[in-house]
Amino acid sequence: MRKIPTLFVRDRQERGGLLPEVTPNCEWVLAGEGTATRKWDGTCVMLDRSGEWWARREVKAGGRSPANYLPVQTDETTGKAVGWEPMSQSSFAKFHAEAERLGEAWAPGTYELVGPKINGNPDGFEGHVLVRHGWAPSSVSADVAAAPRDFEGLRDWLHARPQYEGIVWHHPDGVRMAKIKRRDFHS
Secondary structure, eight states: OOOOOBSEEEOSSSTTOEEEEEOTTOHHHHTTOSEEEEEOSSEEEEEOTTSOEEEEEEEOTTOOOOTTOEEEEEOTTTOOEEEEEEGGGSTTHHHHHHHHHTOSOOOSEEEEEESTTSTTOTTOOSSOEEEETTOOOHHHHHHHHTOOOSHHHHHHHHHTOTTOOEEEEEOTTSSOEEEEEGGGSOO
């Protein structure tokens, strides 16, 4: 799990805003490459190949890492480290256990933990659920696949869909990704 770059450059003068300039190495999205998927508003978790669950964890610059923390990447600008902590010691462990009980056989990979106690539950889930990254109902997948890829078009498209947190594009190389969140565009 690496931090996914935002499709457009952040405006350092206007905190949280974007400029209509493509982030370097994300030009492929505007060129029509990659598959668009819905970005769910939850918290990232991972099931590793040995069957262990992990929770995404950010550690501020100069902050103390939790026990058994596996760092993945450090942001050169902010100094924040992102990595994994064992689910058993995460503040989300109780909600994850509820969601995990609902599944039958979980495949290794990353998931979004969503539900009533996660990020205000913007999707209105009745219970806690694990959503495999890249998955969405077919009607949502078709809608997201048809989203425009230019600055103004994406801004308008996302503002017209308050139920979506955003979009994540997956490049065919299986490595590169780019994202955009509705809240990145100021109204």
